[in-house]
Amino acid sequence: MGAASAPLIELRGISKHFGSGDTRVDALRGVSIAIEPATVVGLLGPSGSGKSTLLNVIGCITEPSEGWMKLDGEVVYDGRWLRRNLPRLRLEKIGFIFQFHNLLPFLTAVENVAAVLDLAGERRAAALARAEELLDYLQVGRRKHAKPAKLSGGEAQRVAIARALANRPRIVLADEPTAALDSERAGIVMDLLRKVAIERQTAIVVVTHDEKIYGRLDRIYRLRDGVMQAVEERAPAAP
Amino acid sequence: MNYALRDIRHNLGRFAMTCVGLSLLLGVVQSMVGIYRGLVEEALVVARAPAADLWVVEAGTQGPFAEASRIPGDAREAIARIEAIAAAGSLTFQSTEADRGGTRLRLYVVGFERGRPGEPEELVAGRPIVRSHFELIVDRRAGLALGEQIRIGRNAFTVVGLVAGHSASGGDPVAYMTLLDAQRLQFELEPSAARVQAARGAPRTQTDTVNAVVARLMPGEDAADVAAVIARWKHLAAMPQSAQENLLTYSLVDRARRQIGLFTVTLLAVSGVIIALVIYTMTMDKLREIATLKLIGAPNRVIVGLILQQTLAMGIAGWAIGRVIVAFAADLFPRRVALLPADTAGLLVIVVILCLAASAISVRVALRVDPATALGG
Structure with a gap:
C-alpha cells in the first residue's frame, strides 16, 4: 500500500444536491476523501446514503454542485468541470466495473476488452494484442473468442475487469462487482482486484453491500445521508 | 471496430427478417414507380x-x-x-x-x-x-x-x-x-x-x-x-x-399519374415510419449497451454512427432486395412495369434521406442516455 504516495483520487468538500426549494435533496454533503495508489477502498452505506452519487461524481458522470476534485494528478473539478470532453477524460483515467459486467453482447470477450483501446484510437492489432494479454493475465484467455452469453458469471466479470484495465487507468470504479457472484467467485474477483491494485499501482473504489468482501478492503468509507460518517483503515490479507 | 456491423451479425436473423419485410414495402414502392413509368410508356408506344x-x-x-x-x-x-x-x-x-x-x-x-x-x-x-x-x-x-x-x-x-x-x-x-x-x-x-x-x-x-x-x-x-x-x-x-x-x-394519363404518385409518396411515408419504429425499437433494446459505451468513454459520433449505419444498412438492403424482387416479378404484373436506372438511383437517394430522417428520434434518445444507467442493477 502506498499511503505515503500522492492520492490518485482527491475530493474536497464535494456536495451534490438535486432539485431546489422544498424538493431539494442533498445527496452528498461536503465529502472529502483521498485515495492513494495500490489501494482498494469500499464505499458502504444504506440505500440512499449517496454511494452511487459519489461513485458517479468520481467517474465524472454526475457534476457536483460544489467542491474540488483531482484525479490522477489533474484537477478536473473546481466549482465547474475544467475539462469539456468528459468521455475522453473517463477513457483516459478511469476504468469501470459493473454489477452485471455490462459486456457488449455483440462483441467477443477479446473485442470487448479491445473496444476501450479502439475508442482511444489505438490500432486494431495492438488493441487486440493488449486485450489478449490482459485476458491471459486474468486467466480467462482461453475464452477470448466467446461471446458474453457463453461466459460464466465469473468469466464475464474477469473480462469486465480486463476491459476496465485495458487503457491502463490509474483509477478503477467498481459498482457492486460481486453482487452477482457466489461467495467463492466473489472472493476470487476481490483478490484479483487487490492484485491489480498492487501490481499496477491503481486506486480501486468498490461500492458494495457484500460483507463477505470487507476483509479484502484496505479502507472502508461509510456514508449516511450524504455525509461521510466514518473511515476505517484495515489490513487485509495479501491476495 | 465497427459496432454496427457486429451488432447486425449478432442479431442476424432478426435483422434479415426486418430487411426482408422492409424490402417488400420498398419493392412495392419501386413497383409503383415502375407501373407509373410503364403507364407513360404504354401511353406513348x-x-x-x-x-x-x-x-x-x-x-x-x-x-x-x-x-x-x-x-x-x-x-x-x-x-x-x-x-x-x-x-x-x-x-x-x-x-x-x-x-x-x-x-x-x-x-x-x-x-x-x-x-x-x-x-x-x-x-x-x-x-x-x-x-x-x-x-x-x-x-x-x-x-x-x-x-x-x-x-x-x-x-x-x-x-x-x-x-x-x-x-x-x-x-x-x-x-x-x-x-x-x-x-x-x-x-x-x-x-x-x-x-x-x-x-x-x-x-x-x-x-x-x-x-x-x-x-x-x-x-x-x-x-x-x-x-x-x-x-x-x-x-x-x-x-x-x-x-x-x-x-x-x-x-x-395525368390522373393515373397523380394517383400513383400520391400512392407512392404515401408508401414512402409508411416506409419511413416503419424504419423509424424498427430503429427506435432496436435502439431501446440497446440502451444499456449505449450507456455502457458512453460510460467507458465512447464519443457521441460512435453512438450516432452505430444507429445511422444500422439504419442505412437496413434501408439499402431493403431497397436492393426490393429491386431484385421487382426485377423477377415485373413480368407477372398484368401491365408493364418499367423501372428505369435513373428512377432506381433516385429511389435509393430518397431511401437514404428517409433513413437519416427516420433515425433522428433514435439518435436523440441515444444521445440523451445517461451513462450512469449502466451502473447498478
Missing part, C-alpha cells in the same frame, strides 16, 4: 410506333387518343401531296373484345395501310401482313400464337406476326390489321342495324373514314410550319409528334 413527325386529326379535336377524331379516308392523299411531306398513312384506333375459343380477349385494334407510316415494323416473330383481309399482328402479351385464329367482330382473323411492348394507354395489347378490315370493324353496321337504317331511308354509312393521318416530313422541314399549313384547311388539325406525346403524358 402506340403514338410512337408509326415514327411520325406529324399527326393530322379532325379540326377542333385533340385526337385520336385524347379525343375522338374522324376524318375522310382521302385526307391522306391530300396531305401526302404537300411538298414538305415525305410519306403519310391513315390510321384507325379502336378498343374491342375478341372471341378466343369462348373467352373474351380485350385488344386495342390499330388499322394501317400496308407500306405506309403506321405499319408495325419490328416484329419479334412471324411475318408482316401481306393479304388485304383477315390477318393480324398482335402484341405477344395477348397470349396468342402464330397461326391462331380469333374472331373479331364478324370475322375470323389469323395471327401472322407478333410484336413486343405494344400496349394501349389502358394496358390492352395492340392488334394491327389492314385499314380496310379496321374500318369495317369500326364503322360498318351489323346487317340487322343496316337494314333498319335502310328502311328508315337513312343514307348508307360511309366507312372510308379514319381517325388520324400520320406523316413523315422531308429532311429539314419544320413540323409546326407544316401543321400550320394543314390547319388552314379548316376541317383538319395537325400537331407535331412532340405535342401528341405531351398530350398523352399530361392529359390522358
Whole structure:
C-alpha cells in the first residue's frame, strides 16, 4: 500500500444536491476523501446514503454542485468541470466495473476488452494484442473468442475487469462487482482486484453491500445521508 | 471496430427478417414507380410506333387518343401531296373484345395501310401482313400464337406476326390489321342495324373514314410550319409528334399519374415510419449497451454512427432486395412495369434521406442516455 504516495483520487468538500426549494435533496454533503495508489477502498452505506452519487461524481458522470476534485494528478473539478470532453477524460483515467459486467453482447470477450483501446484510437492489432494479454493475465484467455452469453458469471466479470484495465487507468470504479457472484467467485474477483491494485499501482473504489468482501478492503468509507460518517483503515490479507 | 456491423451479425436473423419485410414495402414502392413509368410508356408506344413527325386529326379535336377524331379516308392523299411531306398513312384506333375459343380477349385494334407510316415494323416473330383481309399482328402479351385464329367482330382473323411492348394507354395489347378490315370493324353496321337504317331511308354509312393521318416530313422541314399549313384547311388539325406525346403524358394519363404518385409518396411515408419504429425499437433494446459505451468513454459520433449505419444498412438492403424482387416479378404484373436506372438511383437517394430522417428520434434518445444507467442493477 502506498499511503505515503500522492492520492490518485482527491475530493474536497464535494456536495451534490438535486432539485431546489422544498424538493431539494442533498445527496452528498461536503465529502472529502483521498485515495492513494495500490489501494482498494469500499464505499458502504444504506440505500440512499449517496454511494452511487459519489461513485458517479468520481467517474465524472454526475457534476457536483460544489467542491474540488483531482484525479490522477489533474484537477478536473473546481466549482465547474475544467475539462469539456468528459468521455475522453473517463477513457483516459478511469476504468469501470459493473454489477452485471455490462459486456457488449455483440462483441467477443477479446473485442470487448479491445473496444476501450479502439475508442482511444489505438490500432486494431495492438488493441487486440493488449486485450489478449490482459485476458491471459486474468486467466480467462482461453475464452477470448466467446461471446458474453457463453461466459460464466465469473468469466464475464474477469473480462469486465480486463476491459476496465485495458487503457491502463490509474483509477478503477467498481459498482457492486460481486453482487452477482457466489461467495467463492466473489472472493476470487476481490483478490484479483487487490492484485491489480498492487501490481499496477491503481486506486480501486468498490461500492458494495457484500460483507463477505470487507476483509479484502484496505479502507472502508461509510456514508449516511450524504455525509461521510466514518473511515476505517484495515489490513487485509495479501491476495 | 465497427459496432454496427457486429451488432447486425449478432442479431442476424432478426435483422434479415426486418430487411426482408422492409424490402417488400420498398419493392412495392419501386413497383409503383415502375407501373407509373410503364403507364407513360404504354401511353406513348402506340403514338410512337408509326415514327411520325406529324399527326393530322379532325379540326377542333385533340385526337385520336385524347379525343375522338374522324376524318375522310382521302385526307391522306391530300396531305401526302404537300411538298414538305415525305410519306403519310391513315390510321384507325379502336378498343374491342375478341372471341378466343369462348373467352373474351380485350385488344386495342390499330388499322394501317400496308407500306405506309403506321405499319408495325419490328416484329419479334412471324411475318408482316401481306393479304388485304383477315390477318393480324398482335402484341405477344395477348397470349396468342402464330397461326391462331380469333374472331373479331364478324370475322375470323389469323395471327401472322407478333410484336413486343405494344400496349394501349389502358394496358390492352395492340392488334394491327389492314385499314380496310379496321374500318369495317369500326364503322360498318351489323346487317340487322343496316337494314333498319335502310328502311328508315337513312343514307348508307360511309366507312372510308379514319381517325388520324400520320406523316413523315422531308429532311429539314419544320413540323409546326407544316401543321400550320394543314390547319388552314379548316376541317383538319395537325400537331407535331412532340405535342401528341405531351398530350398523352399530361392529359390522358395525368390522373393515373397523380394517383400513383400520391400512392407512392404515401408508401414512402409508411416506409419511413416503419424504419423509424424498427430503429427506435432496436435502439431501446440497446440502451444499456449505449450507456455502457458512453460510460467507458465512447464519443457521441460512435453512438450516432452505430444507429445511422444500422439504419442505412437496413434501408439499402431493403431497397436492393426490393429491386431484385421487382426485377423477377415485373413480368407477372398484368401491365408493364418499367423501372428505369435513373428512377432506381433516385429511389435509393430518397431511401437514404428517409433513413437519416427516420433515425433522428433514435439518435436523440441515444444521445440523451445517461451513462450512469449502466451502473447498478
